[in-house]
Amino acid sequence: xxxxDPPVLRAEGIHKIFPHGRSQICAVRNVxxxxxxxxxxxxxxxxxxxxxxxxxxxxxxxxxxSGRIHFNGQALDPRDPGRLAQVRRQAIGFVxxxxxxxxxxxxxxxxxYALNIRGQRGRAAxxxxxxxxxxxxxxxxxxxxxxxxSGGEQQRVSVARALSGDPLLVLADExxxxxxxxxxxxxxxxxxxxxxxxxxxxxxxxxxxxxRLVADRRLILCDGELSEASEPGA
Amino acid sequence: xxxxxPRFAATxxxxxxxxxxxxxxxxLFRGILQNASISVxxxxxxxxxxSRNTANVDYGQPFPASYVNRVRSTPGVLRADNLIxxxxxxxxxxxxxxxxxxxxxxxxxxxxxxxxxxxxGVEDLRRGNNAVLDESAxxxxxxxxxxxxxxxxGRRLKIVGKARGALSFTTTPVAFIDYHLLQSxxxxxLSGRTTYILVRLEPGADPSxxxxxIQRRLPHNDVYLSHEWAxxxxxxxxxxxxxxxxxxxxxxxxxxxxxxxVAQTLFTSTMSHQREFxxxxxxxxxxxxxxxxxxxxxxxxxxxxxxxxxxxxxAARPMVSDLGLKMILDGQFLAVxxxxxxxxxxxxxxxxxxxxxxxxxxxxxxx
Numbered sequence: 001x002x003x004x005d006p007p008v009l010r011a012e013g014i015h016k017i018f019p020h021g022r023s024q025i026c027a028v029r030n031v032x033x034x035x036x037x038x039x040x041x042x043x044x045x046x047x048x049x050x051x052x053x054x055x056x057x058x059x060x061x062x063x064x065x066s067g068r069i070h071f072n073g074q075a076l077d078p079r080d081p082g083r084l085a086q087v088r089r090q091a092i093g094f095v096x097x098x099x100x101x102x103x104x105x106x107x108x109x110x111x112x113y114a115l116n117i118r119g120q121r122g123r124a125a126x127x128x129x130x131x132x133x134x135x136x137x138x139x140x141x142x143x144x145x146x147x148x149x150s151g152g153e154q155q156r157v158s159v160a161r162a163l164s165g166d167p168l169l170v171l172a173d174e175x176x177x178x179x180x181x182x183x184x185x186x187x188x189x190x191x192x193x194x195x196x197x198x199x200x201x202x203x204x205x206x207x208x209x210x211x212r213l214v215a216d217r218r219l220i221l222c223d224g225e226l227s228e229a230s231e232p233g234a
Numbered sequence: 235x236x237x238x239x240p241r242f243a244a245t246x247x248x249x250x251x252x253x254x255x256x257x258x259x260x261x262l263f264r265g266i267l268q269n270a271s272i273s274v275x276x277x278x279x280x281x282x283x284x285s286r287n288t289a290n291v292d293y294g295q296p297f298p299a300s301y302v303n304r305v306r307s308t309p310g311v312l313r314a315d316n317l318i319x320x321x322x323x324x325x326x327x328x329x330x331x332x333x334x335x336x337x338x339x340x341x342x343x344x345x346x347x348x349x350x351x352x353x354x355g356v357e358d359l360r361r362g363n364n365a366v367l368d369e370s371a372x373x374x375x376x377x378x379x380x381x382x383x384x385x386x387x388g389r390r391l392k393i394v395g396k397a398r399g400a401l402s403f404t405t406t407p408v409a410f411i412d413y414h415l416l417q418s419x420x421x422x423x424l425s426g427r428t429t430y431i432l433v434r435l436e437p438g439a440d441p442s443x444x445x446x447x448i449q450r451r452l453p454h455n456d457v458y459l460s461h462e463w464a465x466x467x468x469x470x471x472x473x474x475x476x477x478x479x480x481x482x483x484x485x486x487x488x489x490x491x492x493x494x495x496v497a498q499t500l501f502t503s504t505m506s507h508q509r510e511f512x513x514x515x516x517x518x519x520x521x522x523x524x525x526x527x528x529x530x531x532x533x534x535x536x537x538x539x540x541x542x543x544x545x546x547x548x549a550a551r552p553m554v555s556d557l558g559l560k561m562i563l564d565g566q567f568l569a570v571x572x573x574x575x576x577x578x579x580x581x582x583x584x585x586x587x588x589x590x591x592x593x594x595x596x597x598x599x600x601x
Contacts, residue, residue, distance in 0.1 A: 052596075052599045055599060056596040056599055059516070061516055061594075061595045061596040061598075061599070062594075062596050082520075085515070085518050085519075085520060086518070088516065088517060088518040089517065089518020089519075090518070092518075093517075094513075094516055094517060094598065096513070096598055096599060097599075098509070100509055100510065100512075100513045100598055102510050102513075103507075103510070114517050117514065117517055117518055117519045117523060118517075118518060161517070173599050
């Protein structure tokens with residue numbers, strides 16, 4: 001399925017250079033990319049190719065050295081950290097490789113806390129958190145702490161948290177890397193539903209060949225340069 | 235952090251130690267300091283007339299007893315009586331001698347001295363060679379009972395009562411003796427003389443105006459409002475013993491220990507949860523959310539530490555009392571220490587906040 005809607009995110013001519021002693025390292029070179037609603041894009045590349053850096057830039061966590069980013073049709077000023085935080089808060093969900101749940105909070109509280117940050121409070125936030133936990137099939141584990149959850153369950157909570165506030169874009173970094181086969185399959189099904197049913201753009205950084213099967217596009221980053229594979233599953 | 239039990243326990247114990255140190259030291263300090271002026275605060279006098287430059291209530295300097303008539307005739311004065319506060323030598327059954335601070339009045343009941351009695355009464359003080367002795371004297375004088383005799387300045391006086399809480403800064407025992415009897419115990423210094431004049435004002439009289447008039451009539455004496463005289467008595471001991479500096483150093487060290495422990499453990503805990511703080515930033519949380527988390531941790535540690543330290547202090551109170559010491563812990567003082575504890579814990583948390591506020595949210599993506 002190739003979406004025709006205007007892109008959620010459009011990045012043009014992105015460069016990212018890190019100082020390294022007296023020299024410099026160019027982590028991302030002249031990358032241009034557009035992500036449309038409902039589209040699933042897979043980003044692959046060898047270790048150190050700049051995947052995480054690119055994901056951080058697209059997720060408004062890191063400012064590019066040069067280039068422009070448009071989010072939902074609006075240009076973003078990379079020098080305005082307040083505006084970048086606002087975009088993250090309102091429109092971007094993250095799924096991390098290591099889940100990164102808050103140890104001191106239960107599954108439902110992890111989701112509720114994200115909702116609190118996104119401006120929802122009180123009973124409304126708790127109801128929404130419960131609904132999201134149910135959506136990822138963890139109602140029976142809603143009050144368990146992360147340390148009592150399996151890796152797959154933790155990642156499902158992480159997905160529920162990423163969906164809090166109904167974001168336009170979800171960025172997932174190696175979401176199946178720390179999971180067993182079966183849990184990985186479940187997470188992939190969940191992410192696919194997130195994009196297709198919710199009309200969200202989804203970008204997944206992965207080495208997992210199963211992810212290619214659900215992707216619309218497959219991008220390959222090598223030494224900071226982006227190219228597109230001819231067939232998503234190839 | 236509350237789920238990181240060993241680290242949280244270390245934080246709370248650090249705060250509790252500092253709180254107990256400050257409460258016990260300050261409580262003892264306030265107790266000792268109160269002894270320096272308790273008789274001034276308890277006596278029902280509005281003004282005290284002293285000899286010129288008398289340093290504190292225990293060190294009375296004699297002046298003519300007849301001055302009391304000039305005071306009594308001052309407009310606005312309801313009543314004025316002579317009070318002698320004098321150090322006397324007390325012979326003990328063991329053969330040794332000790333000192334006591336004797337208070338001499340004609341009418342003790344009128345002036346509310348002594349203010350508490352555990353045994354006997356002051357009525358018999360005017361009926362012979364009698365004395366009321368504070369029960370704390372047992373520490374220095376050994377056990378005694380009502381009906382026993384002790385030698386005051388070489389004269390046998392019968393103990394007709396035991397006072398309670400009549401203490402002096404130096405812990406020298408306090409005795410209450412009839413005014414004329416006390417004069418006769420040291421006639422060379424006290425015959426026809428007094429060391430203070432207690433003044434009670436008529437209702438509605440202006441204390442400052444009356445004081446000014448008495449001062450005019452007794453130009454070689456000093457006249458104090460009661461609270462000023464109490465303050466002067468306390469200030470003397472603070473200034474001359476270095477007690478204030480000692481207390482400042484102790485409180486400072488207690489606060490320092492608390493701040494260092496809290497800052498160190500909060501910082502370590504914060505650093506070990508960097509990734510979680512990065513996630514807060516990544517999902518759009520600002521520094522306010524992060525500071526909120528750190529503040530909650532610091533406040534919780536402060537409240538639990540204060541409770542634990544407070545309980546330890548209360549547990550130590552009977553032991554302190556057995557040593558004959560007084561520890562004053564009133565609500566206002568506890569509230570100040572609680573506010574200080576929370577404030578210092580928040581100050582300690584600022585170290586963690588400064589570090590986390592500069593944290594790159596992209597850390598959340600790093601494996």
